[in-house]
Amino acid sequence: MSFRDRLLENYQWLNGYKTSDLTGDLISALVLSFLLIPQSLAYALLAGLPPQVGISAAIAPAIAYSFFGSSRVLSVGPVAMTSILTVAAISQFPEEFRVVSAAMLAFMSGVFLMILGVLRGGALATFFSRPVVSAYITGAAILIIVSQLKHVFQVDMPGRKISEMLASFWDNKGNSVAIAMYFGLGTIILLWAVNKPLYNTLRRMHIRKKKAKYVGNISPLILVVAATIFSTYFAFHQKFNLAIVGEIPATLPDFAFPVAAWEHWETLILSAFIIALVGFVDSVSVGQTLAAKKRHRVDPDKELLGTGAANIAAGLTGAYPVAGSLSRSALNHATGAKSPLVGLMAALLMALAALTVMPLLENLPLAVLAGLIIYSCFSLLNFKEIWRTWCYSKADALTAIGALFAVLLLGVQYGVLVGTVLSMIFHIRLTLKPHTVEVGRFIGTEHYRDADRFDVEEFDEIKTLRIDESLYFANARFLEDTVAQLIVKYPQMKDLVLMCPAVNRIDASALESLTEINQRLKNLDINLHISEIHSHVMDRLHRSNFLEKLTGKVFMSQHEAIEALRPEPDWSQYSDHIDMH
Structure with a gap:
């Protein structure tokens, strides 16, 4: 099958597509944008980048994926995993070079993925064992949670390793800002209350599961708006030095090739390759899980092209590496998304929000965004999977634990490498003496x-x-x-x-x-x-x-x-x- 034919297969959903489907996709896109607005700001914060970079990561990449990807519900854009990998890669550079460095990472990741897609390298999705991926994500989630304590308590926490961050947090805890702590912890508690007790109460009131979940899905945006109004009205930034998002330009991302010295590109090549692999494996895993529920098929080779195109678009619009989001994709599935048009329409809504809504959020406390990040990371913690693996296979469990501790002790970039090397060592060790x-x-x-x-x-x-x-x-x-x-x-x-x-x-x-x-x-x-x-x-x-x-x-x-x-x-x-x- 030619490259052209492989791309045309992505549009088979057009057969039988009806006006009612378009209406449903528009509703799904609207609900998705409610979640995407706060997430784009939060994940930009996590990546150590200005808020407008997160907004850019939610627009052009989603449009590119809608043309090249094979999943009907996968929401490609800013995610926690690529954000933490990005900040680990660009933190070595002065602050004025970090935005262009993030764009370079995205562009190189996209090129790697596109090359693998043309070469039909989709088998890479099975290269990482499930226990290693699960442990890696758990370790990264722990690292993300700890890293966001600096915003929740508004203290200085230098360092990228968990030991360094915890040590600096302990040393500086006396300098914490109380109002930031109230915003941060309050956000976490309210999100938990909406998604757990309130959801259960609505279900007991015989409200349909789908509608009950809508409350939880739009709650982050409601919290962001409420916190911004509260912070602006009481002038917490001026009175208590509360850290806020700051000015968000009312502009759309410009198309420009990231320009830097060759040595700068060389420094980021390995990080870009790791981000490409991790983002791709994560995207395919999410896409295949949701596609199976509707008897659709996600082609890993086409996903390489889709995520590759999305990352190239991110690099050319000043954004940072993107991947498929589990929470947003699950929302698409729950709201009945019928086609990739949902991602396209959500991107257009985000572009509209960038020109109208986003500039109004300059007084949004950073602690609120940190609370959103921390709460979203709770769902990524999967210690049960590690325990089940231990009960079934000690070798697989040790590999997973090695990846987990590599993330915590060495950093997220080394977690993938250590997990892969350990997997290979245990595999060779087992096959050295065949049964x-x-x-x-x-x-x-x-x-x-x-x-x-x-x-x-x-x-x-x-x-x-x-x-x-x-x-x-x-x-x-x-x-x-x-x-x-x-x-x-x-x-x-x-x-x-x-x-x-x-x-x-x-x-x-x-x-x-x-x-x-x-x-x-x-x-x-x-x-x-x-x-x-x-x-x-x-x-x-x-x-x-x-x-x-x-x-x-x-x-x-x-x-x-x-x-x-x-x-x-x-x-x-x-x-x-x-x-x-």
Whole structure:
């Protein structure tokens, strides 16, 4: 399929699209913008950028995604994860270079994603294990919550690592501003009250779930407006030095290529690549989860193009890296969004808000935005997932815990790297010693099972070794050692069958080991046979000379192998009992 055809597939939703669907999408876009207005300001604060940068991240990227993405409900724009990764990357630069640095990050992330999309690199979405991603998000959420304490209590908290931030918070806690604390903690408490007790009360009053959730969805905007009015009326900024958002220009983002020295670009390349991967994995995970509920399909390859286009648009409009938002996408799903037009219309509404509403929010306390961020991060904490993983697989859990502590102790950028490296180490460690068992036959059947677990029929001269792993350079030597142990264990063995139902690949190193095993057995007058090997693996073996050297045969099934190799029954011992007439 050509690149053009892949893009045209994104517009299949136009088939059967009705006027009523357009009305529903417009309502969804309106509700979405109510949530997007406070989030764009809050996440800009989290990224260490001016509020107008967050607004820009909610406009052009959403428009670009609506043309290139494959999800009908995914809301692409500013999110907590890319915000915390952005501030970690740009904090090394002087403040006057941070806006352009954020735009450079977005542009490079978009280019990386677009290249991967053209190369059909959507499989990267499965590269990170679920426990690692869950632990990474949990660690990042903790880091975000701690980082926002400086705005809730209005104290100086230098540092990017959690230990540095907590130490500076403890040292400066005496300088906190009480009114900021009231705004920040009050925001968290009110959001909890609206989304928990009030929601439950509305449900008990037989108000539909969908309508009851609307209250929670628009509550952040109501809080922002109320806090701004309250702060302006009582002049808290002038009287108590309460930190506020400040002037927000009533302008739309300009299109401009981020210009900087090459050394500046080089410094940000690794961060841009990490942000691209994390944002893409997060977006695909959200998109696929919601699409499955409506029996739609999200194509990871197309999502690379969609999120890539969104980030390039962000870079060209002075914004910062964007990704799919879980809360906003879930809102789209709940409000019945039918098409990507929701994102496009929400972006246009945000553009209108940028010219009219946003400038009125200059007296909004930063503590309120910090409270919004902290409350949204509570839903990202997933310690239950780590515990479930620990109960099921200690290796996976240790990998996840390693990623979690890497985020907390080293920073968010290193969490992904540590989690990925640990995953690879544990995977290689597990496959270094592939699971192998000796199998026998259930008497009177064609079923073969583990001889150590079940009462099965075995033959002294025929032994079967089942291999439950693909064979490659890291475990090839282990197979040689296992066969050597069988030779010593069964001196009467004349035939060895390698049962390979789980072997999906045999690389060149493993092929050399099989050749060596075959020769070693041949010297001992033992035949080597293979059973239940996959056709695509056989195709590769045919391209080598291994099958020509094989002393035994290749059997379609294990039962066929045993029937062909087992000795004929000796009926002579029963001849005295046979009555001949």
